[in-house]
Amino acid sequence: MTTCLVTGGAGFIGSHLAEALVKQGHRVRVLDDFSTGRQANLAHLLPQHIELIAGDLTDPKMLRAALHNIELVFHQAALPSVPRSVEDPLSTHRVCATGTLELLAAARQAGVRRVIYAASSSAYGNSERLPKRESDPTNPLSPYAVAKLAGEHYCACFSHIHGLETVRLRYFNVFGPRQNPDSPYAAVIPRFIQACLAGRSPVIHGDGQQSRDFTFIDDVVQANLLAASAPGVSGKVYNIACGHRTTLLELVAQINDLLGTNIRPVHTDSRPGDVRHSQADIRLAQTDLGYQPRVDVREGLRRCLAFYTADRLPAQK
Numbered sequence: 001m002t003t004c005l006v007t008g009g010a011g012f013i014g015s016h017l018a019e020a021l022v023k024q025g026h027r028v029r030v031l032d033d034f035s036t037g038r039q040a041n042l043a044h045l046l047p048q049h050i051e052l053i054a055g056d057l058t059d060p061k062m063l064r065a066a067l068h069n070i071e072l073v074f075h076q077a078a079l080p081s082v083p084r085s086v087e088d089p090l091s092t093h094r095v096c097a098t099g100t101l102e103l104l105a106a107a108r109q110a111g112v113r114r115v116i117y118a119a120s121s122s123a124y125g126n127s128e129r130l131p132k133r134e135s136d137p138t139n140p141l142s143p144y145a146v147a148k149l150a151g152e153h154y155c156a157c158f159s160h161i162h163g164l165e166t167v168r169l170r171y172f173n174v175f176g177p178r179q180n181p182d183s184p185y186a187a188v189i190p191r192f193i194q195a196c197l198a199g200r201s202p203v204i205h206g207d208g209q210q211s212r213d214f215t216f217i218d219d220v221v222q223a224n225l226l227a228a229s230a231p232g233v234s235g236k237v238y239n240i241a242c243g244h245r246t247t248l249l250e251l252v253a254q255i256n257d258l259l260g261t262n263i264r265p266v267h268t269d270s271r272p273g274d275v276r277h278s279q280a281d282i283r284l285a286q287t288d289l290g291y292q293p294r295v296d297v298r299e300g301l302r303r304c305l306a307f308y309t310a311d312r313l314p315a316q317k
Contacts, residue, residue, distance in 0.1 A: 007031045007032070008075075035095075082271070086271075114234070116169065124138060126276055134238065170240060204266070213280050215242050
């Protein structure tokens with residue numbers, strides 16, 4: 001049994017990870033300021049299965065309390081939105097870059113064994129070569145991408161200088177149940193699903209030919225659990241994805257097919273900072289971590305539709 005801290009553990013990814021750690025029999029503590037996370041995501045785990053601390057990642061006193069007797073840290077906390085970062089780059093930098101540095105410094109002082117960092121595929125920018133490899137040059141195009149990449153560099157620095165074990169996992173467009181469709185900064189899949197379930201046309205920024213390597217939440221959780229125990233991986237970075245591209249138009253078509261509808265999207269202007277195409281080479285994660293994606297996009301969409309359909313039904317009396 002290991003004592004683990006999940007930062008951002010009330011968020012979409014963090015809550016799934018906390019649940020998986022509990023199922024494995026670990027002691028789990030969650031640190032979240034609820035700026036984007038929701039306590040409802042942890043309702044089935046509270047209070048008997050996890051310890052919840054409401055606090056700010058950049059508060060050193062709060063971090064010391066959260067890291068007391070912690071062996072493993074799964075650092076998921078962030079402000080995860082390119083458009084939000086364009087509107088408010090300072091807040092994004094404070095949480096994603098400064099918050100990561102504060103966490104690493106506190107983790108080192110607390111004697112934490114390993115930190116698994118939620119990095120972002122946005123670090124690659126619009127490089128033309130596909131699939132993207134960990135050795136490719138980085139070219140972040142948004143304040144969010146810059147801040148997340150800064151966090152990566154801090155992780156590598158702390159491993160090199162201080163011997164703190166860190167593993168960086170570059171997520172590619174994670175999706176799944178509990179992803180909030182109502183935020184103005186919501187990810188594309190929950191927005192598309194919400195629109196189609198309501199009979200509305202999903203909005204596509206641009207021509208819809210832009211593509212993403214959509215990665216189901218269960219595979220991201222799998223990668224984190226593997227990275228926590230894999231030997232010889234400290235200081236390294238790994239792509240975590242499905243390994244296949246899907247365009248936004250194909251995404252709408254698959255949702256329509258699963259729902260038995262024929263709802264056409266509407267198009268608006270492209271957004272600044274958005275990447276045109278994204279696809280991962282996942283061979284390094286497969287080799288070093290034993291990572292194997294298990295849920296493809298269509299099956300992931302089916303599970304999402306089941307979740308969001310059930311969420312729309314009135315509670316049974």
